[in-house]
Amino acid sequence: xxxxxxxxAAVVIIAALAGAILAVESFRRGGTLYRxxxxxxxxxxxxxxxxxxxxxxxxxxxxxxxxxxxxxxDKAERKIQQGWFLRDVxxxxxxxKNLSPETRVTxxxxxxxxxxxxxxxxxxxxxxxxxxxxxxxxxxxxxSIMKGLDYREQWVQEVDRIEVAR
Amino acid sequence: MMKQDAYGMTxxxxxxxxxxxxxxxxxxxxxxxxxxxxxVMLPLQKVAVFFVLYFMFLAWARLLPGALRQIWKLKWIxxxxxxxDWLVVSPxxxxxVTLRLVIVAGVFAMFFSTTTPxxxxxxxxxxRVPYRYAFSLGLSFQAVGHINSEWRKILEAQKARGAFSxxxxxxxxxxxxxxxxxxxVPAVVLAAKRxxxxxxxxxxxGFESPNRRPYKALLMSRADWFIVSGAAFIFILIxxxxxx
Amino acid sequence: MKEKxxxxxxLFLLAFFAALIVVAKIALHLPLQLxxxxxxxxxxxxxxxxRVVPKPGxxxxxxxxxxxxxxxLGLGDLGALNTLLSYSMAGVGADLALILLRDPENYxxxxxxxxxxxxxxxxxxxxxxMIAGAPAGFVAxxxxxxxxxYILFGALGGFLGALTLRALRRAGFFTYLMEKK
Numbered sequence: 001x002x003x004x005x006x007x008x009a010a011v012v013i014i015a016a017l018a019g020a021i022l023a024v025e026s027f028r029r030g031g032t033l034y035r036x037x038x039x040x041x042x043x044x045x046x047x048x049x050x051x052x053x054x055x056x057x058x059x060x061x062x063x064x065x066x067x068x069x070x071x072x073x074d075k076a077e078r079k080i081q082q083g084w085f086l087r088d089v090x091x092x093x094x095x096x097k098n099l100s101p102e103t104r105v106t107x108x109x110x111x112x113x114x115x116x117x118x119x120x121x122x123x124x125x126x127x128x129x130x131x132x133x134x135x136x137x138x139x140x141x142x143x144s145i146m147k148g149l150d151y152r153e154q155w156v157q158e159v160d161r162i163e164v165a166r
Numbered sequence: 167m168m169k170q171d172a173y174g175m176t177x178x179x180x181x182x183x184x185x186x187x188x189x190x191x192x193x194x195x196x197x198x199x200x201x202x203x204x205x206v207m208l209p210l211q212k213v214a215v216f217f218v219l220y221f222m223f224l225a226w227a228r229l230l231p232g233a234l235r236q237i238w239k240l241k242w243i244x245x246x247x248x249x250x251d252w253l254v255v256s257p258x259x260x261x262x263v264t265l266r267l268v269i270v271a272g273v274f275a276m277f278f279s280t281t282t283p284x285x286x287x288x289x290x291x292x293x294r295v296p297y298r299y300a301f302s303l304g305l306s307f308q309a310v311g312h313i314n315s316e317w318r319k320i321l322e323a324q325k326a327r328g329a330f331s332x333x334x335x336x337x338x339x340x341x342x343x344x345x346x347x348x349x350x351v352p353a354v355v356l357a358a359k360r361x362x363x364x365x366x367x368x369x370x371x372g373f374e375s376p377n378r379r380p381y382k383a384l385l386m387s388r389a390d391w392f393i394v395s396g397a398a399f400i401f402i403l404i405x406x407x408x409x410x
Numbered sequence: 411m412k413e414k415x416x417x418x419x420x421l422f423l424l425a426f427f428a429a430l431i432v433v434a435k436i437a438l439h440l441p442l443q444l445x446x447x448x449x450x451x452x453x454x455x456x457x458x459x460x461r462v463v464p465k466p467g468x469x470x471x472x473x474x475x476x477x478x479x480x481x482x483l484g485l486g487d488l489g490a491l492n493t494l495l496s497y498s499m500a501g502v503g504a505d506l507a508l509i510l511l512r513d514p515e516n517y518x519x520x521x522x523x524x525x526x527x528x529x530x531x532x533x534x535x536x537x538x539x540m541i542a543g544a545p546a547g548f549v550a551x552x553x554x555x556x557x558x559x560y561i562l563f564g565a566l567g568g569f570l571g572a573l574t575l576r577a578l579r580r581a582g583f584f585t586y587l588m589e590k591k
Contacts, residue, residue, distance in 0.1 A: 003519070006511050010522040013510075017529060018557055021536060025553050075210070075258045203491055236489065270538065274490030278482045286478070298418065299471075302425040306475050307482070309429040317433050343450065343570045350451070350574040354458055355583060357426035362590050365419040373418060 047140055049093050051164045057093030059132075059140075059162070066092065072129050072145055074152070081143045083133030086162075087123050094164060099124075106163040107132075107142045107156050114156045116142055116149060120164075132159065187227045187280040192289040194390040195277045198397055202273045205404075206266040210258055212404050217265050219400060224276065232279050233272040240271050283307040288384050297378070305364065316356050317349075324348045416471075419590055420463045427459045428475035431497075435485055449500070449531065449560065452476070453524040453567025454574060456504045460523075461514045461575050462587065466505060469527070473501015496534040503530025514568075515575045524568020525561050532560040 001009075046058035057063075064084055071082035086107065090099075101121035108115035123130050128146035135141050135157060142149075142156040149155070182188060187195060205216045224230045237244075244264055251260035281289075287300040329348040372378070416424070431452040460469040477497030480486060486493030504527030511519040536553070578584065 003513070003516070007518050007522065010507060010511055010519075010526070014522065014525055014529065014561070017533075018561065021533065021557060022554060025536075073259065075262075199491075236484070270491065271489035274481060274494070275484070278484070278490050283482060286482075298414070298416075298421055302421045303475055303478060305422060306425040306429045306432075306479055309426055310432060310479070310483075313426065313429045313433045314437070317430075317437060340566075340569075343566050344573065346451065346454070346570055347573045347577055350454055350458070350570065351577045351581065353430055354427075354455075354462070354574065354578060355581075357430055358423055358462070358583070358587065358590075361419060361423040361426050364422045365590075368418060368422070 047159055047162060049090065049162045049164070051094055051098075052166060059089050059092070063089075063092055070126075070129070070131060071133075072131075074143070075145075075150070081131065081133045083131040083140075083143070085126065086118075086130045086132055086142065087126070089132055090123070090162065090164060098166065099164070100166070104163075104165040106161075106165070107159055108161045108163070109156050109158045110160055111158050112156070116154070116156050118149075122146060181282055182229060182232065182279045185228045185280050187229070187276065189389070190280070190393060191384055191386050191390045192277070192281045192285045193292065193384065194386070194393055195281060196289060197394060199274050199277045201397055201401055202276075203270065206270055208404065210262045210265075212407065213262060213265050213269070215407075216404055217269060220269065220273075224272075227276065227280075229276055229279060233275055236272050236275050237268055240267065244268070288380070288382065291380065292384055297380075298373075301373075309360070312360070313353075313357070317353060320349060320352045320356070324352075415467070416463065416465065420465075420468070424459055424463055424468060424471050425475060427455050427462075427472050428479060431455050431472065431476040432479045432483065432485070435480065436483075449524075449528045449563045450567040450570060453500065453504070453527050453564055454570035456501055456527055457514050457520050457523055457568050457571025458574050458578075460504060460508050462578075466509060469505040469508065470498070470501040473504075473527075474498045476501075492534065492538050496531040499530040499534050500527040503527040515572055515579070517569055517572045519568075520572035520575075521565040521568040524566070524571065525564040528560045528564025528567065529557075532557060 046060035046063075048055050049057045049059055067084040067088045069082055070085060071080050073079065074081050086105070090105065099120045101119060101124075103120035105118045105120055105123050106115055107118070118130065122128055125146075128144055128149075130142070130144045130146060130149070132140045133143045139157070140159040142159055144150060144155070202216075202220060205213060205220075208216060221230070221233075224233050244267060247267070248260045248264050251263050283304050287304045290300040290303070291297055327348075329345065368374075434451040434455070435448060456469045456472055459472045462468075474497070477494040480497055481490035481494040484490070486496070504523045507523040507526035508514060508519075511523055514520045514523060
């Protein structure tokens with residue numbers, strides 16, 4: 001290899017290194033690259049939403065496009081958790097007038113045999129960040145920073161049912 | 167171009183003679199520092215407990231003022247990180263990042279402020295680093311003062327010859343770099359001359375002799391074993407503590 | 411008797427270069443308020459050392475030795491471990507680059523080796539930031555700008571190293587060294 005090729009190789013390596021640093025940092029902070037490469041929608045089947053045992057709608061990928069995404073960084077692994085407010089999802093199918101602060105909201109996963117029982121007061125409070133986020137496999141998961149629901153162990157992965165009980 | 171008041175800083179090894187860690191074996195201190203530097207991986211509650219224990223230990227070792235000085239140097243970075251992390255992510259992350267940076271910044275100061283370079287060399291030899299390399303490290307420390315005075319002479323001589331007349335500021339980096347050649351060339355030549363004198367002196371004293379024996383050997387005392395086992399016990403306790 | 415990798419003279423010479431880096435770090439302040447500007451002089455010394463002692467590992471040894479010294483003298487903002495690793499990695503980075511680029515007297519090769527060394531130092535700081543978990547903070551401090559600064563000053567440092575080597579050659583320094591092996 002002659003000197004010119006060596007210099008060119010070195011320039012390429014430097015550019016690759018610098019690019020890699022910036023790319024990793026962009027992914028870590030959920031920047032442009034993160035948003036480009038991490039799929040925004042979810043690939044699994046639609047999630048049914050029930051009100052008092054009656055199905056009032058199914059939350060599908062097309063519905064998610066109507067909602068704005070929010071996120072937070074989880075404190076244990078410092079990963080960005082992004083998704084749609086559970087509040088916004090429920091309000092796609094239910095009228096807010098029918099919901100009182102004491103209305104029970106249950107988010108469940110039959111496959112994981114897990115569920116989270118919440119009140120509408122908790123869900124409606126945006127500060128709690130009760131979010132239906134997206135797993136790498138394209139499944140919905142319930143994540144939050146609310147006390148009592150702020151650890152991974154308390155989150156509900158592979159959500160397949162949302163129930164609202166007045 | 168030069169910061170005049172900074173010259174006196176070279177060669178200023180500040181060893182804390184009053185610290186009880188001063189008499190502790192350098193290997194013990196090295197083990198403590200390595201264990202403590204792993205603490206940055208702990209979650210918030212554990213890192214907070216470790217932080218308190220660590221500062222109590224520093225206070226006992228009479229090294230708190232030095233550690234605080236080190237942290238003070240970081241004040242702006244810590245302040246910006248704390249505020250930004252609080253606003254952008256969460257107060258928990260802001261606290262944990264601050265604690266981790268403070269620990270990372272101060273942890274090896276405990277070793278370096280209670281250990282002389284020659285003790286470090288002995289520890290390196292114990293760690294199977296060839297004696298020649300350990301000796302050359304000690305030599306570098308001894309050379310700092312000498313090189314500093316040589317540096318000042320070169321600087322003054324070059325200034326007297328009219329060097330460093332290039333335009334200053336960030337618009338002229340290449341001109342400034344070319345100016346620095348008048349410093350680097352004599353500095354390199356003087357370093358080479360000095361290295362040759364040292365080589366001759368070392369050969370004359372049988373530096374490469376295979377029968378060489380160290381003048382001083384390291385020995386782990388009861389206090390060393392006590393500190394090592396105490397630290398290991400605390401570390402295991404923190405690791406096994408189950409968070410709610 | 412088995413020949414040593416570095417002769418005693420080379421070892422001492424590298425030790426003095428390491429001391430030179432530490433002295434320069436303390437005494438030399440360029441009027442450039444950009445991150446990484448102090449790397450100009452010591453990347454130059456690392457490049458010079460790799461030519462004066464033309465063996466792989468010479469730059470790494472200078473980096474490691476200066477790192478240990480800088481840690482003892484309390485240089486650097488992020489603590490002794492960071493100082494030790496970043497100085498050492500600057501030497502290792504330059505060494506690895508010179509395995510590929512070979513000729514530190516060539517301006518381009520020296521500048522690129524300087525960039526490699528300085529970027530290796532930057533990466534240590536960046537990884538420390540990641541371990542400490544400071545993503546947002548790093549972004550706020552301008553990672554891309556800092557990286558650009560490190561690349562620029564690494565290149566200038568390498569360039570200064572090549573200028574110094576050429577000046578030393580003209581002055582007959584390498585002939586002097588040949589007699590001292």
